[in-house]
Amino acid sequence: MSAALLYALAGAALFAIGLAGLLLQPHLLRKILAFNILGSGAFLILVGLGQRDGTADPVPQAMVLTGIVVAIAATALALALARQLLDLTGQMRLPEDRPDAEPVDD
Amino acid sequence: MKVWLTALIALLCSGLALALGAAMLALPEFVVRLPGQVTANLVDSGVAHPVTAVLLNFRGYDTLLEVAVLLLALLGVFALSHHASGHAHPSAPAHPVLQTLAQLLAPLMVLVAGYLLWVGAHAPGGAFQAGAVLAAAGVLLGLAGLLPAWAQPGVLLRGGLALGLLVFLAVAVAGLPQGELLHYPPALAGALILLVEAGLTLSIGLTLAGLYLASAGWRQ
Amino acid sequence: MTPALAFDLLLIAALLWSAARALTIADVFHAVVLFIVFGLLMALAWARLSAPDIALAEAAIGAGLTGALLLDAIGHLRAKRREPEQ
Amino acid sequence: MTDFLDPLPWLIVLPLAWGTLAFLLGPGRGGRLAVAAIALQGVLALQLAGQLIDSGARVYAVGGWGASLGIDLMADGLAAVMLLLTQAVALPLAVYARGYFAAHPKGRALFWPMTGFLLAALNALFLSADLFNIYVTLELLGLAAVGLVAIAGGRQPVTAAMRYLFATLLGSSAYLLGVALIYGTYGSVSLVVLTPLIHSGAPLAVTLAAALMLLGLLLKTALFPFHFWLPPAHGGAPAPVSALLSALVIKATFYLVLRLWLELFAPLTTVAAAQLLGVLGAAAILWGSVLALTQSRLKMLVAYSTVAQVGYLFLLFPLATLVPPDAADSAVQGGVMQAVAHGLAKAAMFATAGSMIVATGRDDIGHLGGIDTRLPLTLFSFGLAGVTLMGLPPSGGFSAKWLLLSAALETGQWWWVVVMIVGGLLTAAYVFKVLRRAFLPVAEGDHVARVPRTLEFSAFALALAAILLGLFGAPLLDLLAIGRAA
Numbered sequence: 001m002s003a004a005l006l007y008a009l010a011g012a013a014l015f016a017i018g019l020a021g022l023l024l025q026p027h028l029l030r031k032i033l034a035f036n037i038l039g040s041g042a043f044l045i046l047v048g049l050g051q052r053d054g055t056a057d058p059v060p061q062a063m064v065l066t067g068i069v070v071a072i073a074a075t076a077l078a079l080a081l082a083r084q085l086l087d088l089t090g091q092m093r094l095p096e097d098r099p100d101a102e103p104v105d106d
Numbered sequence: 107m108k109v110w111l112t113a114l115i116a117l118l119c120s121g122l123a124l125a126l127g128a129a130m131l132a133l134p135e136f137v138v139r140l141p142g143q144v145t146a147n148l149v150d151s152g153v154a155h156p157v158t159a160v161l162l163n164f165r166g167y168d169t170l171l172e173v174a175v176l177l178l179a180l181l182g183v184f185a186l187s188h189h190a191s192g193h194a195h196p197s198a199p200a201h202p203v204l205q206t207l208a209q210l211l212a213p214l215m216v217l218v219a220g221y222l223l224w225v226g227a228h229a230p231g232g233a234f235q236a237g238a239v240l241a242a243a244g245v246l247l248g249l250a251g252l253l254p255a256w257a258q259p260g261v262l263l264r265g266g267l268a269l270g271l272l273v274f275l276a277v278a279v280a281g282l283p284q285g286e287l288l289h290y291p292p293a294l295a296g297a298l299i300l301l302v303e304a305g306l307t308l309s310i311g312l313t314l315a316g317l318y319l320a321s322a323g324w325r326q
Numbered sequence: 327m328t329p330a331l332a333f334d335l336l337l338i339a340a341l342l343w344s345a346a347r348a349l350t351i352a353d354v355f356h357a358v359v360l361f362i363v364f365g366l367l368m369a370l371a372w373a374r375l376s377a378p379d380i381a382l383a384e385a386a387i388g389a390g391l392t393g394a395l396l397l398d399a400i401g402h403l404r405a406k407r408r409e410p411e412q
Numbered sequence: 413m414t415d416f417l418d419p420l421p422w423l424i425v426l427p428l429a430w431g432t433l434a435f436l437l438g439p440g441r442g443g444r445l446a447v448a449a450i451a452l453q454g455v456l457a458l459q460l461a462g463q464l465i466d467s468g469a470r471v472y473a474v475g476g477w478g479a480s481l482g483i484d485l486m487a488d489g490l491a492a493v494m495l496l497l498t499q500a501v502a503l504p505l506a507v508y509a510r511g512y513f514a515a516h517p518k519g520r521a522l523f524w525p526m527t528g529f530l531l532a533a534l535n536a537l538f539l540s541a542d543l544f545n546i547y548v549t550l551e552l553l554g555l556a557a558v559g560l561v562a563i564a565g566g567r568q569p570v571t572a573a574m575r576y577l578f579a580t581l582l583g584s585s586a587y588l589l590g591v592a593l594i595y596g597t598y599g600s601v602s603l604v605v606l607t608p609l610i611h612s613g614a615p616l617a618v619t620l621a622a623a624l625m626l627l628g629l630l631l632k633t634a635l636f637p638f639h640f641w642l643p644p645a646h647g648g649a650p651a652p653v654s655a656l657l658s659a660l661v662i663k664a665t666f667y668l669v670l671r672l673w674l675e676l677f678a679p680l681t682t683v684a685a686a687q688l689l690g691v692l693g694a695a696a697i698l699w700g701s702v703l704a705l706t707q708s709r710l711k712m713l714v715a716y717s718t719v720a721q722v723g724y725l726f727l728l729f730p731l732a733t734l735v736p737p738d739a740a741d742s743a744v745q746g747g748v749m750q751a752v753a754h755g756l757a758k759a760a761m762f763a764t765a766g767s768m769i770v771a772t773g774r775d776d777i778g779h780l781g782g783i784d785t786r787l788p789l790t791l792f793s794f795g796l797a798g799v800t801l802m803g804l805p806p807s808g809g810f811s812a813k814w815l816l817l818s819a820a821l822e823t824g825q826w827w828w829v830v831v832m833i834v835g836g837l838l839t840a841a842y843v844f845k846v847l848r849r850a851f852l853p854v855a856e857g858d859h860v861a862r863v864p865r866t867l868e869f870s871a872f873a874l875a876l877a878a879i880l881l882g883l884f885g886a887p888l889l890d891l892l893a894i895g896r897a898a
Contacts, residue, residue, distance in 0.1 A: 001131075003334050007375055008596070009127050010338040014345055015589060016123035021349035022582060023115050028574070029354050029399060033361045035581055036392065037345045040368055042589045047375055049130060049596025056376040058156035059140045060595060062165060063544050065157070065234055066172045067588070068383050069310075070551045073179035074581055075392055076317035077555060079399050080183040081562060081574045083321060086406055088567040094575055129593065129617035136599035137609055143481045157379045167474045167483045171536060171548045174428055175555060178529050181435065182559035185522045186570075230378035238386035245394065261438065268432045275429055279421075281475075287421035288475040314387070318395055 008048025014041030026093045028082040032075055039071045152295025154228035161232065162299045166288050170278060173271050173306060180267065180313050183320045184259070208250035215243035223307050227296065233306040240311025241318075248319040256320040267316065270309025274302050334374060341367050354403070358396045365389025419456035419463070420472050420487055423495065423535045426453055431528020440517070442524035443510040450506050450531070454499040461492045461891055469895030471541065471604060479542070479602030486541035486603070488895030490748065493888060494538045494667050497752050500877065501659045501759045502531055504870040508763050509652035511866035515770050519564030519650045526563070530556035530656065537664050543591045543601040546668065547584060554580035554632070557661050560653040561645050572644035579631055579641040583665075586628030593621035603676060612679045622677040629672075632665040635689075635726055636696035639719045643703075647715035651766020654711060658718045659759035663751050666725050670747065673729065686733035693726030694831040701838035705845065709775045710765045713842060714758070720835065721754045721801060724816070727828050731819040739822040744896075745889050746815030752888065753808030753878055757800035760874035764794040767867045768850075771860050777846060782854030786861075789868045791850050796875035798843030800882075803836050808881030 018038025022031055043064045050060035086092050144156050144164065151159035161169050219236040226232030247253050259267070277298050281289035290298050344367060348360035365388045372381035430449040434442025463470065469488035478484065487495075506527070513520035533553035540546045558580065562573035595601050597617045598609055610618060634642040642662075646654045673681060700720030707713040728747030732740040767790045768783055769775045783791050800809035813832055820828040854860055881888070 003330070004375060005130065006334055006338065007371060008130055010341060010371075012123050012126035012130065013342055015126070015585075016119040017342070017345050017349065019122065019582075020116055020119040022578070023119075024112055025349060027354065029396065029403075030349060030357060031578060032396070033348050033357060035578070035585070036361070036388075037349070037364065038582075038585050039588075040345075040364075040388075042585060042592055043380075044371065045126075045130075045589065046592035046595060047372075047377060047380070049133070049592060050599070051375060052133065052596065053136065055139075055141050057141045058144050058160050059165070060592075061157050061377045061380055062160035063168070064377070064380050065161060065383055066168050066548065068380070068387055069172055069234060070175050070548070072314070072317070072387050072392055073176045074551070074555060074577070076321070076395060077179045077182040077558065078574070078577055078581075079395055080186040080321050081558075081570060081577060083399060083402055084186045084562075084565070084570045085574055086403060088570060090406070092403060095571055125616075125620055126593075129615065129620050130596070132616055133597055134615055138480050138599040138605060140480060140599060147477070147481060157377075163475060164477050164481050165483055165545075168545055168548050170428075171533075171545075171552055174431075174529055174532065175548070175552050177432070177435070178526065178552065178555050178559060181522050181526055181529075182555065182562065185519075185526075185559060185563045186565070230382060232379070235379070235382045235386060238383065238391065241391060242386070261436070264436050264438070268436050271428070271432050275425060275432070279425055282416045282418070282421065285476045286473055287425070290475070314391055318391065318398065321395070321398070 002052055002054050004048045004051040004054065006048075008045045008052065011041040011044030011048055014038070014044065017041075028078075028085070028092045028094070032078050032082065035078070036071060036075060039067065043067055150292045150295070152290060152292065152297075152299045153226075155226060155230070155232075157230070158226050158232050158299075162302060163290065163295065170274050170288070173274060173309070176310065176313050177267060177271060180316050180320065183317055187256075187320050205250045205252065208246045208252060212243040212247050215239050215246075219243070219307060219311065223303055226303065227300065233303040233310060236303075236307040237310025237314060240307060241314030244311055244315025245318050248315060253319070256316055259316075263312070266312045267309055270306040273305035277302050337367060337370055337374065341371065355400055358393065358400060361396065362389050362393040365393065419459040420470065420485060420539065423453060423456050423460065424532055424539065426456070427528045427532035427535060431525045431532060434528055435522075435525035439521035440513070443506070443513075446524050446527065447503070447506045447510065450499060450503045453531070453535070454503055457492070457495040457499045460487055461496060464489060464492050464894050465891065479604050480600035483545050484541040484602055484604055485539045487539055489892045490667070490671065490896070491538045492894070493748060493752065493892050494663065495535060496888075497663070497755050498531065498534050498538070498660055501755050501874065502656070504873045505652055505655050505759055505763065507866055508655075508766075508870035511864040511870070512650070512652050512766055512770070515864060515867075516650070522563055523560070523650075523652070526556050526559050527656065530560065530661070534660055534664055538667065541603040543594060543603065543606075547588050547591055550584045550587065550632070550665070553661060553664060554584060557657055560656070561649040563653070564650050568644065569648040572641075572648045575641045576645040579638070583628040583632035586624045586631070590621035590625035590628070593617045593624070597621075607676055610676060610679055614680060619680060622672070622680050625672060626669060626677075629665045629669045633662050633669065633722060634719065635722055636692050636699055636719065639696065639700065639722070642719055643712055643715040646718060646762075647709065647712040651711070651762055651769065654715070654766075655759040655762035658715070658762060659755040662718070662722060663755055666722070666751060670728075670744075674732070674744070681733050683730075683734050686729040689726045690730035690828065693723040693729075694828070696720060696723030696726070697831055697835040698838070701835055701842065704842040705838065708777055710768060710777050710780070710846065711762070711775055713777065713846065714761050714765050717761070717801065717839070717842065718758060720839070721750075721758065724750045724754075724812070724832070724835070727816055727832070728819075730825060731816065731823060731828065735819075735823045739819045742815050742822065743819035745892060746812050746819060748892055749808060749815060749881075749885060749889070750812035753800050753812050753881055756874050756878035756881065757797040757807075757809065760793055760797040760871050760878060761801070763867070763871035763874060764790045764797065767863045767871060770863050770867070772858065773861070777849055779855060779858050780846065780849040781852035781858065782860040783850040787863065787868065789872055790863070791847070793868070793872040793875040794850075795843070795847060796879055798839070798847070800875075800878040802839045802843065803832070806882040807879045808885060809878070811882045811885050
């Protein structure tokens with residue numbers, strides 16, 4: 001097994017960890033972290049599998065560079081929305097995810 | 107209810123990881139192999155570094171759309187910080203040490219960005235890394251209060267943000283009479299790619315800095 | 327086990343640990359710090375995958391700028407939390 | 413084809429360019445530029461359709477490299493139909509938006525640049541023949557749509573935009589993972605290269621990739637039970653934005669599901685999976701219609717109606733999978749016709765809803781009294797759009813449902829007919845709920861203002877187009893057939 005394939009397998013685990021975090025964590029900042037971890041997992045799979053025969057492949061590497069820029073764009077927009085939501089509601093979570101009586105935590 | 111839902115999601119996610127792992131361990135030989143094709147066409151690409159060749163030439167169209175994604179995210183941040191401007195207070199004048207530091211460091215970072223941009227033609231580096239360094243300089247200057255206000259960008263700032271995309275579009279369209287969209291004549295490819303990258307570096311730097319400063323601007 | 331393989335396994339373990347901890351640790355500030363560590367480890371992983379371009383971008387954008395954005399958001403969150411008490 | 417005026421690349425370049433220029437011009441500017449440019453895009457789309465009719469489907473190698481090294485664009489009948497729909501919906505809506513934001517300036521500042529990028533993303537998506545390039549167009553589309561939902565600010569729209577952002581990002585991440593698996597298996601992301609390589613004995617990674625990509629796209633299309641994000645986002649955005657999102661944005665991901673199902677992953681499709689998609693579609697029709705009936709806010713009613721109408725699109729899958737080619741053709745035609753008819757009618761419906769809200773000053777079905785006398789053309793347009801959604805002749809909605817119906821009868825799947833009839837009755841119920849209120853006299857204390865004429869006429873043009881589609885839809889079906897493998 002090549003080292004690249006090993007990282008692809010790690011990518012699969014990261015994708016699953018990120019997915020679980022995105023679905024289960026109510027706090028918006030943590031959902032944003034989870035989305036970034038999920039994305040990193042997909043990127044590792046793209047490059048890792050693309051290089052599983054041991055040769056460096058510039059094509060998936062360039063794709064991941066594109067993907068990293070897209071990810072920061074999405075992250076920045078998500079953070080701006082989360083802040084706006086905090087200003088409007090005093091909470092960093094989506095309203096339905098929040099039992100009314102629950103105290104604020106961070 | 108909540109507990110079994112959590113357990114179910116955890117189970118599904120682990121299942122996905124296992125299925126992915128099993129699938130990866132059972133892959134057949136590649137049918138198409140691109141690294142060889144990249145090397146074979148590198149001479150005509152205008153640059154000597156394969157990743158830059160893919161990013162700006164072979165798959166330059168992806169990059170064109172990606173620059174639009176970045177600008178779009180900044181538009182979204184602007185739209186949101188615009189509504190929050192009611193909350194914003196003029197930020198306190200920055201610490202003089204920070205200002206001096208920023209004035210010293212920023213030109214140095216611009217130099218590093220210029221180096222990264224130039225080196226990208228034949229070694230790791232290029233517009234995105236250079237833009238990121240430029241963004242760091244921009245954030246520093248912004249925190250020191252040495253950049254114009256981001257919440258309502260003036261025409262000069264808007265021009266800087268849009269420049270990269272406009273130059274890229276102009277170069278993309280300039281290829282149409284001789285060939286397809288984004289076709290670079292091999293003789294001019296190196297120069298055109300450097301032109302595009304220079305515009306991108308400036309705009310990416312400003313945009314990334316803006317993503318930080320436009321939202322930080324309205325913190326109380 | 328070769329030293330290279332040992333390093334890869336160690337790095338992967340650290341990646342998975344920092345990712346999982348960033349999503350489960352109680353305090354969000356610690357979570358963000360762990361996430362920045364995760365980003366730097368990712369940069370190392372890219373270097374191991376012969377992808378120095380991505381390693382540079384990941385360190386600068388993935389860990390650096392994303393980290394700065396997240397820390398700034400936490401500053402905003404804490405400022406907001408203090409507000410009602412004043 | 414290396415002509416400078418080739419319409420294909422300009423359909424992508426033009427909206428990107430005017431979107432950027434609108435940003436450069438400054439907050440709120442660029443409306444006139446946008447209208448002119450979208451009209452030009454409409455001409456380009458017609459020109460491209462003409463090329464396809466003359467000489468068949470086209471592949472366009474960006475940069476001259478060609479797949480797999482470079483990125484290919486591809487224009488066939490299906491892509492051309494979607495491009496025509498996009499420009500046909502966008503032009504009246506741009507005219508509408510100029511009037512709407514003049515009367516209702518909240519959110520005007522960045523509407524035009526974001527709309528330019530949104531249209532660029534749509535055109536690029538319909539033309540792309542590269543799985544990774546499609547991912548980039550999906551992200552451009554998703555971020556533009558989320559940004560547009562949030563532009564007016566306010567608690568409800570920002571909450572909706574946040575939820576929408578997570579849904580759309582999760583969808584594109586699942587799609588991207590699928591792309592990574594496909595590249596990891598074959599070493600290419602070009603549809604042209606991959607389509608002949610995938611067969612029924614494909615490795616597990618490919619099956620997994622197909623499932624992940626389709627699931628991600630279904631989430632973005634808001635197919636039941638993934639519809640949770642749609643009503644607040646479409647119901648809370650400014651009216652021209654709601655219209656763009658309901659008419660076009662969800663159709664883009666539906667288009668990808670259709671293309672992947674019929675072409676790339678066709679050897680992997682099974683009757684069970686197709687029936688499942690149909691069942692989810694049926695559930696969407698019933699659930700969305702019933703919830704539309706219970707809404708008290710006009711735009712939420714129209715948004716839930718979108719949830720229901722998306723369901724009809726997915727009825728085509730059980731009717732087109734592993735059945736005789738005649739029935740499959742009829743089902744695909746019906747599904748695409750439904751996408752076009754709903755696009756036009758729903759754009760009209762959101763536009764008229766926006767006018768009624770501007771006129772009454774509130775989003776409440778209980779206070780629509782007096783609309784019939786003050787905004788008769790708007791109410792008429794709402795009614796025409798309703799006729800299309802119900803599927804009554806001679807509308808485009810009727811043609812769509814007729815084609816789906818005949819495919820259902822031809823393949824002996826009568827249960828889908830029952831769903832369509834019940835769905836039509838429920839649609840009639842929620843459309844009449846609005847109409848009935850609008851014919852009441854003005855309630856005490858209410859005031860119904862007039863709205864700019866451009867709001868009324870642009871919505872009418874959309875509603876009329878949805879009806880005319882039923883009478884003159886045959887050329888569109890001929891266009892659709894171009895490049896479809898028999």
